[in-house]
Amino acid sequence: MDGARSARRLTVLALLFAGGAFAASLLVGRYPIDWSALADPAGMDRRVFLTLRLPRACMGLLAGFGLGASGSVYQTVLHNPLAAPDVIGVASGASVGAAAAILLGCGGSLTALLAFGGGLLAVGAALAGAGLSRRRDILSIVLAGIAVNALAQAVLMLLKLTADPEKELAAIEFWTMGSLADMTPDKLAGALPWAAAGLAGLALLRRPVLLLGLPDDEARMLGVPVTGMRRAALALATLVTGAVVSVTGLIAFVGLLAPHIAALLRRGGRPGMLLSGLTGAGLLLAADVLARSLAASEIPVSVVTSLLGAPFLFWLLCRREAAHE
Amino acid sequence: MKLYRRLAAALLAAALLVSLAGCAGTAPAAPGSSSAAPVSEPSDQSAPAAETADFPVTLTDAAGRTVTLEARPETLVSGYYITTSMCIALGCEDRLVGIEAKADTRPIYALSAPELLELPGVGTAKEFDLEGCAALDPDLVILPLKLQDAADALDQLGIPALVVNPESLPELEQTLTLLGQAAGCADRAAELVACNQETEAFLNDTLAGAEKPVVYLAGNSSYLSTAGPAMYQDTLIQLGGGVNAAAELTDTYWADISYEQLLAWDPEVIVIVPGADYTKDDLLADPQLADLTAVKEGKVFAMPTAFESWDSPVPSAMIGSLWMANVLHPDLYDFDVFAADASDFYSRFYGVEIDVSQLTA
Secondary structure, rough: HHHHHHHHHHHHHHHHHHHHHHHHHHHHOOOOOOOOOOOOOHHHHHHHHHHHHHHHHHHHHHHHHHHHHHHHHHHEEEEEEEOOOOOOHHHHHHHHHHHHHHHHHOOOHHHHHHHHHHHHHHHHHHHHHHHHHHOHHHHHHHHHHHHHHHHHHHHHHHHHOOOOOOOOOOOOOOHHHOOOOOOOHHHHHHHHHHHHHHHHHHHOOHHHHOOOOOOHHHHHOOOHHHHHHHHHHHHHHHHHHHHHHHHHHOOOOHHHHHHHHHHHHOOOOOOOOHHHHHHHHHHHHHHHHHHHOOOOOOOOHHHHHHHHHHHHHHHHHHHHHHHHH | HHHHHHHHHHHHHHHOOOOOOOOOOOOOOOOHHHHHOOOOOOOHHHHHHHHHHOOEEEEEEOOOOEEEEEOOOOOHHHHHEHHHHHHHHHHHHHHEEEOOOOOHHHHHHHHHHHHHHHEEEEEEEOOEHHHHHHHHHOOEEEEHHHHHHHHHHHHHHHOEEEEEOOHHHHHHHHHHHHHHHHHHHHHHHHOOOOOOOHHHHHHHHOOOOOOOOOOEOOOOOOEEOOOOOOOOOOOHHHOOOEEEEEOOOOOOOOOOHHHHHHHHHOEEEEEEEEOOOOOOOHHOOOOHHHHOOOHHOOEEEEEEOOOOOOOOOOOOOHHHHHHHHHHHOOOOOOOHHHHHHHHHHHHHHHOOOOOOHOOOO
């Protein structure tokens, strides 16, 4: 009873944090928006708010929540605290897609599409490979993921080799650092349906996915079709991650850190998707606000998410040990 | 400064078309030719009336986008160093309210328009600052092709954006013309394009029968990186009367080669680009390269760094070709003539008296 109440209180706190970061994301930027002029439909203030500021904040919310929530799914389903989108190849698959698009000289929307396709293809290959193995356990999924990952990295290296170093290679490298700087309503509209569908699916499967965190035979005893459910959960989490990174580029550590931060805040117990998602959203939005205001030019958001998240995780880690003593 | 620039521009414009003297070097520069008929439109004086008449204008930019400008843009943002330099050359730098980041790495700004260094930066080609750009409330934003997405976003904000792609000599001239039309300085752009074409013709004539040495162009990041025929740098070598040692490369960008490759090409001349991260001494001190003909005969030259990246399609790219012609064929194109031509160019289009000692290899 006590735990449930504190979990609820934590969720409310995380909601406030994410909401505050979202508000800051709407308020902070290079353009001095005159809020009283926002009602004027022809004014530049309104256009800047609607086509730049609002989509960027919404994408930050969606991306942070999506990465945090799907990160917790990966970690739960794979019984692995180190599991992140990279483990089963989403990130490297998406990078290959994006790199190919950059080399072909495609614009932003086609790059996003190819990145999305690359991510899904890589995870599809990993899951299919794991399905071929006689032991349909977690290890085979992780190993198949490692194989696909290695393959994708090799292709990525080949693509980088053919890229010219100052323009295309720089663009590829920059894509892998992630950014919300050039977010527009179109890009948001491209990612939103897929990410929302994936999140809705995960929300529906919330209970069986949590049970997948138990050892396989226990989960089976509780009536969970372990192999099928695991694949479904991974596919849905991949849909979310793929949709997000296809428009933002790779955003480091949010998917890995947010569930751990959530778990440590709860002091034990597995964090739900909601808490991980809200933590991720708050983390990413706060990082993005800093990314756009720390220096004269934009800083890639991954730099800031890592700089923010890593010390926080460290602090929580130290606190946890003290509590156990 | 401004008055002086105008005077100089008017004087030099008067000498235009009379001979190539004001532009490309003809060995006997024509001091007596001032009696000839003055040029039709010396840009600065007659410009404003003609320029307002040019608007509204509808243009197709390098990305195939349609750009409509109702009136002459009074505030400009340039997100690309080549177009910022073009704005100086076209005389509309005083209308710039924002330029690309890292402006302090472009010596020509400090020389010709130091006030540009005080302007707010609008980011790089990787991370363009859309909000910061909108905050400057520009009438026109000029962007390179790789920032096409940003141009589309600016469209949605109702800010006209012009996408340019100067990668070759013809594209440089197209870009000048396009920018001239968009910014309302078409006459000045035509003047600069004409000057470029005259210089090109002059170089082709002067170097027609000359024996063409094999030139290796040592690139920015390392002297083992070089430019193949697909790049503007190849044009630079050809215009200067040389043959590109890297003619066999198919890369469309700077390519890394090996020591062995360079030894096999054994160029007669090595030219180091202005943006090199190493010095000529670094190259000469490399024992692996000691046996190269160019090194043994002392034919290693570093392009001057005090002006612009002459190995890129910048507005003064032709001065780079003239420099190359002087280095490769000093007998056909004397240094003093080159120095006079370069001085004329920079005084005419950039309003600066350059220090000719900085022109030496």
